Amino acid sequence: MQRQYNAVPLEEAAVEAASPAGGGLIKDLLALSKAKVVSLLVFTGIVGELLAPSVTRHWAGALAGLAGIALAGGAGGVINQLIEPGLDQTMRRTRRRPLANGRISRGGGMLFAGVLLAAAVIVLAVWTNPLTLALTLGGTVGYGIVYTLYLKPNTPWNIVWGGIAGALPPLIGWTAVGDPIAAMPLVLVGLVFLWTPAHFWPLALCCREDYANACIPMLPVTHGVERTRREVVNYAVATLAISLAPAALGAGPLYGVVAAVAGTWYLLLTLRLKRMPESKAMDLYARHVFKASINYLFILFAALVVGHMTVLTGWVTW
Numbered sequence: 001m002q003r004q005y006n007a008v009p010l011e012e013a014a015v016e017a018a019s020p021a022g023g024g025l026i027k028d029l030l031a032l033s034k035a036k037v038v039s040l041l042v043f044t045g046i047v048g049e050l051l052a053p054s055v056t057r058h059w060a061g062a063l064a065g066l067a068g069i070a071l072a073g074g075a076g077g078v079i080n081q082l083i084e085p086g087l088d089q090t091m092r093r094t095r096r097r098p099l100a101n102g103r104i105s106r107g108g109g110m111l112f113a114g115v116l117l118a119a120a121v122i123v124l125a126v127w128t129n130p131l132t133l134a135l136t137l138g139g140t141v142g143y144g145i146v147y148t149l150y151l152k153p154n155t156p157w158n159i160v161w162g163g164i165a166g167a168l169p170p171l172i173g174w175t176a177v178g179d180p181i182a183a184m185p186l187v188l189v190g191l192v193f194l195w196t197p198a199h200f201w202p203l204a205l206c207c208r209e210d211y212a213n214a215c216i217p218m219l220p221v222t223h224g225v226e227r228t229r230r231e232v233v234n235y236a237v238a239t240l241a242i243s244l245a246p247a248a249l250g251a252g253p254l255y256g257v258v259a260a261v262a263g264t265w266y267l268l269l270t271l272r273l274k275r276m277p278e279s280k281a282m283d284l285y286a287r288h289v290f291k292a293s294i295n296y297l298f299i300l301f302a303a304l305v306v307g308h309m310t311v312l313t314g315w316v317t318w
């Protein structure tokens with residue numbers, strides 16, 4: 001039976017999925033540092049580490065790498081909200097964020113960003129290596145400054161180039177344990193890079209009115225709903241294609257099967273989104289696809305670890 005997506009008014013759904021309505025400093029600090037997003041970034045970093053040959057010899061580097069991703073990723077989230085409180089105030093999805101509605105002051109936000117970033121630099125400088133430190137700071141600057149300040153307000157392809165920052169954690173994890181850059185972590189960076197537009201544009205579709213009102217040139221605003229849905233399908237195909245590559249690089253056949261099935265599932269969701277008539281039901285379905293994209297990436301990265309273990313233990317061979 002097909003699920004219905006027109007049960008909840010769009011405005012309600014948009015606000016419901018936005019930042020928490022308050023409820024304590026800890027909750028506000030988590031919202032300010034985009035902790036839920038950062039948790040998946042850290043997970044992709046963990047997988048980068050577990051696939052790296054040297055992980056068992058460098059536990060300190062491994063832990064420091066993860067702490068660095070969490071702290072520097074969180075700092076990126078705070079910097080992003082420090083730069084655009086006005087935009088956050090205008091969008092239904094973001095207007096209840098702590099900086100946007102004044103629950104946390106600008107000074108408090110700056111202090112928090114500074115503490116997170118300083119802690120990241122110290123932890124990475126002491127327990128990892130200069131390459132890992134540079135990649136991680138590149139992530140913070142790429143997202144917090146380059147994406148937020150330059151790409152987001154100026155080009156509908158903001159998310160494509162901004163996505164490089166969010167794609168770095170698997171490589172950061174790999175280098176944090178002391179391994180030199182290799183094909184596997186680069187393919188994982190490519191995987192998250194290609195997944196990112198297929199992840200974000202469905203959400204941009206259902207928030208397109210807000211983006212238009214705020215004069216942010218997101219793809220659905222500048223190129224319309226049709227073109228955006230086509231691009232989501234294109235990027236879902238590209239993600240499916242690149243997601244198969246790790247199977248040949250050490251993640252094994254079990255991973256390959258999971259990647260093929262999960263990629264086909266996500267592609268089918270995007271194809272259904274593409275075929276739907278423009279309506280509130282389409283907007284709600286787009287939000288469903290956005291949420292599914294997060295499960296899709298989680299499944300891929302979890303399968304990478306399981307598949308890799310089956311290869312290492314000789315449980316599954318080609």
Ligand code: HEM
Pocket residue numbers: 017018019036037040041044093147159162163164166167192196199200203294297
């Ligand atoms: C420049 C690249 C990216 C953009 C523009 C983007 C955009 C977004 C947006 C707008 C949201 C909704 C946030 C909210 O309502 O508070 C979101 C949520 C999320 N994103 Fe992304 N994203 C990007 C990259 C990533 C990456 C690389 C990951 C993880 C590897 C990720 C994981 C998540 C998760 C887990 C959520 C759900 C958060 C929640 O449940 O509140 N995103 N993303």
Ligand SMILES: CC(C)=CCC/C(C)=C/CC/C(C)=C/COP(=O)(O)OP(=O)(O)O
Pocket residue numbers: 034037041069072073074076077080094136137138139140143144152165166168169
């Ligand atoms: C150190 C390191 C690896 C940093 C990673 C960078 C990072 C936190 C990437 C996540 C990107 C993200 C949450 C984008 C939200 O877009 P948006 O800011 O346009 O969304 P909004 O409208 O919800 O604010």
